[in-house]
Amino acid sequence: MAEEQTLGELLARYGISRRALLKYATYIASLMALPPAASTAMAEALAKARRQSVIWLSFQECTGCTESLTRSFNPTLENLIFNLISLDYHHTLQAASGTAAEAARLTAMKENAGKYLLVVDGSVSLAENGAYSTIAGITNLQMLKETAEGALAVISVGTCAAFGGIPHAKPNPTGAVPVSEVITDKPIINISGCPPIAEAMAGTLAYLIAFGKPPELDHLNRPKAFFGESIHDRCYRRPFYERGMFAKSFDDEGARQGWCLYELGCKGPVTYNACATLKWNGGVSFPIQSGHACLGCSEPNFWDKGGFYRPLSTATGTSGAWIGGAALAGAAVGAASAAMLRARKKSSTGEK
Amino acid sequence: MTPEARSPAGSLRTGVAQAVLSEIALLLENLAATGQAGAIDLRSLPLTEADRAELEEHLGRGEVEARLAVVGASEVWETAYAGVWWIRHLGAEGEIASETIAVTRVPEILMxxxxxxxxxxxxxxxxxxxxxxxxxxxxxxxx
The missing domain is CATH 1.20.5 (Single alpha-helices involved in coiled-coils or other helix-helix interfaces)
Structure with a gap:
């Protein structure tokens, strides 16, 4: 449950100093590209804030989003976020089960009415009145509606909750939709990715707790701090793209030399996420650095875009966008990708 | 194709270090004139490892060095230029979680x-x- 103590008092009880909070705020401010001076303001705001009640609902999902957030579980800088929130309901992580678990959700909803954050991972099934996915005898649809009613805001983590994701892929037998198609009267923040980057989830939560408002969002309601630039913009292989040097297969000389993976289907130019900068597994690597093209997992309809290994210069299926037969070199490709980006910015989520 | 260009870490000097030095100089003049502190977030800049090494080499080490054990390790040192501090916070795996040049009399993290x-x-x-x-x-x- 949310507590009356401030986070500063609570952390002091755990032996976590204000210096630790300042270090954490510096880390988050750096992640979110806030001015360095913002870290002091953030640390002070966090110290004065109350522990934030969070209800986490998991619907049509694979638990990868939860895995991403909780994977490293040492008392480290990266997971200090768990001291800032009171995770009042999460049916995978909580010790309680059955009636006791549901009672915890209902109690949190009552005690923190209008103040709790609702985190959702997974899409929502609408077919057959949502009968395809139920928890504790009620459909995901019903649980989402009743829990969202008293929420301060909704955070859709993962591409399934944000845009429908894999359950939404053709032929979508369960009628899966994103949270935003069910809940239309609450602020919604989308943190997409399959799974999303842990730092993007933690940073957004910390910002919300410190400043009581969402960070700046893009046209798909994603925090610009993490989704403001494309993978391609920040890719270390970009110089090869500019010079028209492309790997033609996964084991040719170009691939061994680390050339651009555009022709092998890389969706980096049309994918907005922070993989190329924050990377994965504590900053070790990201798919392109490991030799595989970007799948575009943080974008709507990524599963139905005509094939992971088909270059962007061929038809992309659902969007109808087509980048014609320009030679895959230098400026021509740059112009084509720019055209595609413009098309993307004009389009809506496209998840109908 | 140079071997440097293949490396994601990048051992190329891109010139960013020089630009950062100029910015530090401005902040330091401002600190001297007005007492107002400033900072530069190095993580937000496209620094290669060579750029970082170049910057570190130019700034050198001064009279104060500190190691912090605050939710993981941190390293703080005053550079050879009084008032210019290098603050490096490390994450769980020892990777750089945040790195800042603070132009101030004493970095807040030490107080x-x-x-x-x-x-x-x-x-x-x-x-x-x-x-x-x-x-x-x-x-x-x-x-």
């Missing part, structure tokens, strides 16, 4: 927060009380 002072004073009083009670207990037991 003790008043709330921590208050908590420490209370804890110390508690220890003194416990020691006193324990001494009384021993005396009573001996008597």
């Amino acid at each position: 003790t927060h008043p709330a921590d002072v208050e908590a420490a004073a209370a804890r110390l009083q508690e220890l003194i009380m416990l020691r006193r009670e324990s001494a009384i207990g021993e005396e009573t037991g001996n008597g």
Whole structure:
């Protein structure tokens, strides 16, 4: 449950100093590209804030989003976020089960009415009145509606909750939709990715707790701090793209030399996420650095875009966008990708 | 194709270090003139490892170095230019979680927060009380 103590008092009880909070705020401010001076303001705001009640609902999902957030579980800088929130309901992580678990959700909803954050991972099934996915005898649809009613805001983590994701892929037998198609009267923040980057989830939560408002969002309601630039913009292989040097297969000389993976289907130019900068597994690597093209997992309809290994210069299926037969070199490709980006910015989520 | 260009870490000098040096110089002049502190977030800049090394080499090391054990390790040192501090926070795997050049008289991370002072004073009083009670207990037991 949310507590009356401030986070500063609570952390002091755990032996976590204000210096630790300042270090954490510096880390988050750096992640979110806030001015360095913002870290002091953030640390002070966090110290004065109350522990934030969070209800986490998991619907049509694979638990990868939860895995991403909780994977490293040492008392480290990266997971200090768990001291800032009171995770009042999460049916995978909580010790309680059955009636006791549901009672915890209902109690949190009552005690923190209008103040709790609702985190959702997974899409929502609408077919057959949502009968395809139920928890504790009620459909995901019903649980989402009743829990969202008293929420301060909704955070859709993962591409399934944000845009429908894999359950939404053709032929979508369960009628899966994103949270935003069910809940239309609450602020919604989308943190997409399959799974999303842990730092993007933690940073957004910390910002919300410190400043009581969402960070700046893009046209798909994603925090610009993490989704403001494309993978391609920040890719270390970009110089090869500019010079028209492309790997033609996964084991040719170009691939061994680390050339651009555009022709092998890389969706980096049309994918907005922070993989190329924050990377994965504590900053070790990201798919392109490991030799595989970007799948575009943080974008709507990524599963139905005509094939992971088909270059962007061929038809992309659902969007109808087509980048014609320009030679895959230098400026021509740059112009084509720019055209595609413009098309993307004009389009809506496209998840109908 | 140079081998450097293949490396994601990048051992190429891109010129960013020179630009950062100029910015530090401006911040330092401002600190001297007005006392106003400033900072540069190095993580937000496209620094290659070679750029970082170049910057570190130019700034050098000054009189103060500190290692912090605060939710993981941190390294803080004053560079050869008084008032220019390098602050490096490390994450769980020892990777750089954040890295800042602070242009200030003392970096905030080194100063003790008043709330921590208050908590420490209370804890110390508690220890003194416990020691006193324990001494009384021993005396009573001996008597």
